[in-house]
Structure formats: C-alpha cells, structure tokens
Amino acid sequence: MRPLISKIVLLTLVFFSGCQPAANEAKQQETNQGPRLVVVVNYPLQFIVDSLSGPEFQILNPVPPDENPETWLPGDATIQTIQQADLIVTNGADFADWVKKLSLPRSKVLRTSLALKDALITVPDFEVHSHGSGGAHSHAGTVAFFWLDPRLMARQAEAIAERLIQLDPESEKTIRANLEKLNASLKPLNQQLDQIQAEYPGLNWYSRRPVYQYLAKRCDWTMHHLHWKSISKPNQEDWKQLQSLQEQQKLSLMLCESEPDEEVITRLKDQGISVFALNPLTVAPANGDYVSNMQQQLTHLQMFLNQQKKSPPSEK
Incomplete structure (x- = not known):
C-alpha cells in the first residue's frame, strides 16, 4: 500500500511542477504587456x-x-x-x-x-x-x-x-x-447652454464653414456658412459674396474659430456684423481642459449676446 501512496505523491509533484512554469510564463507575459x-x-x-x-x-x-x-x-x-x-x-x-x-x-x-x-x-x-x-x-x-x-x-x-x-x-x-464623474462635470455646460437657448433662441449666424451646427441646434439657432477658405484673409470674391448675402438676409452675427484680424473685424462691422470667436477645441488648450475652456467660452458668449441685445449693430 505504501509504494502506491508514494507513486501518487510523486505523480502529483511532477504534475504541479510541470504546471508552475506555464503559469509563471503566462503571468510574465501579462506583466510584459503593459x-x-x-x-x-x-x-x-x-x-x-x-x-x-x-x-x-x-x-x-x-x-x-x-x-x-x-x-x-x-x-x-x-x-x-x-x-x-x-x-x-x-x-x-x-x-x-x-x-x-x-x-x-x-x-x-x-x-x-x-x-x-x-x-x-x-x-x-x-x-x-x-x-x-x-x-x-x-x-x-x-x-x-x-x-x-x-x-x-x-x-x-x-x-x-x-x-x-x-x-x-x-x-x-x-x-x-469615471464615466459618472465625467457626466457630472458636463452638467454645468448643459445648464449654461439651456440658459442661452432660453434667453437667445432663433438667432442666425454666419460661419466660415460647417463647424457649429450641433451647438446651434442645441441653442435653437441657424448657421449660414460662407465657404471662405480663410477668415483672416478673405479675398475679394469672399467680400462680394458676403455683401450679396447681406442684402438678402441682413444677419448681424458671425461665429469664428479664431479671432479675425482687426481689418477683417472692421470690414464686418461696416456690413453690420459682429464677430464672436469660439474655439472648437480640436487641439488641447494652453491652459485648463475641455470643461473649463468651454465654461469660459460660453460665459463670454452670454456676455457678447447680452451686449448685442443692448446695442445691436444697426444702432452703432
């Protein structure tokens, strides 16, 4: 009987000693994966x-x-x-x-x-x-x-x-x-947009290209894109196109991805158009993150719209 028990013990040790390197190897591979x-x-x-x-x-x-x-x-x-x-x-x-x-x-x-x-x-x-x-x-x-x-x-x-x-x-x-935390961090932005939509519905904006449509839909606005290749250096055809559109639509607002040159701002003002630069944040901001930068931009947008309400371009 004792020889049989000895054989069982020996076989068990051989089995586990054979499995141990495989287990160690799998663990090592998982560690190396990073x-x-x-x-x-x-x-x-x-x-x-x-x-x-x-x-x-x-x-x-x-x-x-x-x-x-x-x-x-x-x-x-x-x-x-x-x-x-x-x-x-x-x-x-x-x-x-x-x-x-x-x-x-x-x-x-x-x-x-x-x-x-x-x-x-x-x-x-x-x-x-x-x-x-x-x-x-x-x-x-x-x-x-x-x-x-x-x-x-x-x-x-x-x-x-x-x-x-x-x-x-x-x-x-x-x-x-973390998803719950992210959703919670977006809540103030949604509250700001709800307030903007309630206070300034139905606005019409120009933009250089289709960028702001989702923001506009959220705020109950309409976007009219101009197909300009550049906002900093519109060519003569761009200005003629805008003048023709203004004769028909007489819009007073424009959203830009970056602040235009002073000369461009002046020419837009001459056509009754005020510009607000809203960075779509496709690249990382120099300071802060998406939430903090969007909060700041939406706050400035509210201030801009409030100023337009008090003093529309036609009265300047």
Missing part, C-alpha cells in the same frame, strides 16, 4: 479617454500641438505605432484625413459617430469647389464637431467606456465610476 495603447484623433476624444481610464491604458494623440488634426498626416514610424495600438478611437464624419488614408485594422477601430446616428447633421453644400472649367459644384457632408454639444460628447464617452471595458474587463468598475 498598459493598453489607445490612439485618438483629436483633443476632445483624448479628454474623454483620459477622463475614463487609469494606468491600465496609455493614451496617444499623435497629432503635434501645432498641427491641424483634421488635415495632419503621420510619418512611417507613427503609422506603425498607430497600427499596433490596442484601440484606435476615431471621430467619424470624415474628421482626420489620416483615418481615411491609412489601412487600419477594423477590429481595433471605434468610430464614435456610430453612437450618434440619430443626431448627425448633414449639410447639403458642405463643400463647394470647381474642377477645371466645369464650374462650381457642391458636395454634401456630415458635420463632425459633435462635442460642441456636451450631450453628444456624453454619448461618445459612453461608447468609448464600453470599448475600454471590453479591452480590460478588470477596469470596469473604475471606468464606470
């Missing part, structure tokens, strides 16, 4: 992922701070890094040229616009241009600046949170708690 790499295409998505995730994730926004994330294209080394990422969070609606031009593994790409299908705004004449002597024509397109309505940003965040949880199920509790 944080999951998440690539984002613009600052608003970076802000969301940063807000949701912990040290289990490494966030990479490959766009240099002095480049336009809509038109920037990566070099070969950056392309390799992007393609090796665990998750690539894109905006959708054709935001970021490099997303359209690179061959990205579909299983790793999260297109956040898919979570907003019912809210997407398509502009019939999104882009107007001409080819040779064929004359000018237009193409329809979907406006991509969803985050200018914080309610839509919250929906983007929900979609990202679910994908991060799939990537690292052990982080689910932390990610869901």
Whole structure:
C-alpha cells in the first residue's frame, strides 16, 4: 500500500511542477504587456479617454500641438505605432484625413459617430469647389464637431467606456465610476447652454464653414456658412459674396474659430456684423481642459449676446 501512496505523491509533484512554469510564463507575459495603447484623433476624444481610464491604458494623440488634426498626416514610424495600438478611437464624419488614408485594422477601430446616428447633421453644400472649367459644384457632408454639444460628447464617452471595458474587463468598475464623474462635470455646460437657448433662441449666424451646427441646434439657432477658405484673409470674391448675402438676409452675427484680424473685424462691422470667436477645441488648450475652456467660452458668449441685445449693430 505504501509504494502506491508514494507513486501518487510523486505523480502529483511532477504534475504541479510541470504546471508552475506555464503559469509563471503566462503571468510574465501579462506583466510584459503593459498598459493598453489607445490612439485618438483629436483633443476632445483624448479628454474623454483620459477622463475614463487609469494606468491600465496609455493614451496617444499623435497629432503635434501645432498641427491641424483634421488635415495632419503621420510619418512611417507613427503609422506603425498607430497600427499596433490596442484601440484606435476615431471621430467619424470624415474628421482626420489620416483615418481615411491609412489601412487600419477594423477590429481595433471605434468610430464614435456610430453612437450618434440619430443626431448627425448633414449639410447639403458642405463643400463647394470647381474642377477645371466645369464650374462650381457642391458636395454634401456630415458635420463632425459633435462635442460642441456636451450631450453628444456624453454619448461618445459612453461608447468609448464600453470599448475600454471590453479591452480590460478588470477596469470596469473604475471606468464606470469615471464615466459618472465625467457626466457630472458636463452638467454645468448643459445648464449654461439651456440658459442661452432660453434667453437667445432663433438667432442666425454666419460661419466660415460647417463647424457649429450641433451647438446651434442645441441653442435653437441657424448657421449660414460662407465657404471662405480663410477668415483672416478673405479675398475679394469672399467680400462680394458676403455683401450679396447681406442684402438678402441682413444677419448681424458671425461665429469664428479664431479671432479675425482687426481689418477683417472692421470690414464686418461696416456690413453690420459682429464677430464672436469660439474655439472648437480640436487641439488641447494652453491652459485648463475641455470643461473649463468651454465654461469660459460660453460665459463670454452670454456676455457678447447680452451686449448685442443692448446695442445691436444697426444702432452703432
């Protein structure tokens, strides 16, 4: 009987000694894996992922701070890094040229616009241009600046949170708690926009291109985009087009992505138009974050609209 017991003990030791290296190897591989790499295409998505995730994730926004994330294209080394990422969070609606031009593994790409299908705004004449002597024509397109309505940003965040949880199920509790915190941080912005909508509904604005449609819809406004290539240096055709539009519509407000030159501001004033610069925050601000910068901008917007109400351009 004792020899049989000895054999059983020996076999048991051999079995466990054989399993131990395999277990150690699996644990070592998990340790070597490190944080999951998440690539984002613009600052608003970076802000969301940063807000949701912990040290289990490494966030990479490959766009240099002095480049336009809509038109920037990566070099070969950056392309390799992007393609090796665990998750690539894109905006959708054709935001970021490099997303359209690179061959990205579909299983790793999260297109956040898919979570907003019912809210997407398509502009019939999104882009107007001409080819040779064929004359000018237009193409329809979907406006991509969803985050200018914080309610839509919250929906983007929900979609990202679910994908991060799939990537690292052990982080689910932390990610869901962070999602609640993010939604709470967006609440003051929604309150500001509710107040703006209640006090200044029905406004009509010019803009250089389709950027502010989601913000406008939230505030019950209408946007009229001009298709200007530049707000700092409009050409003569741009000014003629604006003058013609003003004769028909007589709008008094314009939203710009950055503050125009003083000369441009003066010429716009001559046509009865006051300008407000609202940065869409596609790149990281020099100070603060998305929430603090949007709060500040919306506060300034309220002050601007209050001033226009007291002293409209026609009375200046």
